Amino acid sequence: MKRAIIVHGWDFNPSMNWYPWLKRELEERVYEVIVPEMPNTEEPKINSWISHLKKVIKNLDRDTLLIGHSIGCQTVMRYLEKESFNDKLKVIFIAGWFKLDNLEGSEVEKIAKPWLETPIDFNKVKSKISSLTVFLSDNEPYNYIDYNSKLFKEKLGAKTIILKNKGHFTEEDGIKHIPEILELIK
Secondary structure, eight states: OOEEEEOOOOOOOOSSSSHHHHHHHHHHHHHEEEEOOOTTTOOOOHHHHHHHHHHOOSSSSEEEEEETHHHHHHHHHHHHHHOOOOOOOEEEESSOOOOOOOOOOOHHHHHHHHHHHSSSOOHHHHHEEEEEEEEETTOOOOOHHHHHHHHHHHHHHHHHEEEETTTSGGGGGOOOOOOOHHHHHO
C-alpha cells in the first residue's frame, strides 16, 4: 500500500494549516497517511525530530511519499541523510528553506540556529530521492526565496515552483488547501 508521511512545521500540529485537507485527499487516493505530532514543536531540536520521524516511518520503502512543511523539510532531509535506504522515493516540500530572515527575536533565532548551521550531506539525501518538488511563495515572510530555490535545484536536483501570495503556506496566510500537490501525485 502507498503511504504518505506529512511532517508539519515548527510550532504547528497535525490539525492545522493544510495538513487535514491533504490527509483526506490522499486517503481518497488509497494512501495510508500519517501526520505525526512532532516532539517539542515550540522548540524543535534536530535529533529529537529525526529520531521521532524514524520511529513513525519504521520501514522506508519506495511506496513512501514524504511531504515536509517548513522545518519539516529540514527534518526529512536530515532523516534521509542518516537513513540506510538503497532505493529512491518521491518527496514534496512546502516552504522549504536553508536560510531565513525576519525571525521573531533572539529566542527564535537561537532555536533556528542549529537548523541553519548544521550541514546536510546533500549527496546522501539526493541518492534516496527519485523526484523532489519544492513549493515556495513569492511573498515568503522569511525571505531568501531565490537563494532557497537555487540551492534546492543545485544540491538536490529539485523542481521548484513559486506560487503567488501563499506566504509561508499557513492558515494565517489563508492557506488550507494546496491543490498543486495533488497534481504531482496523479
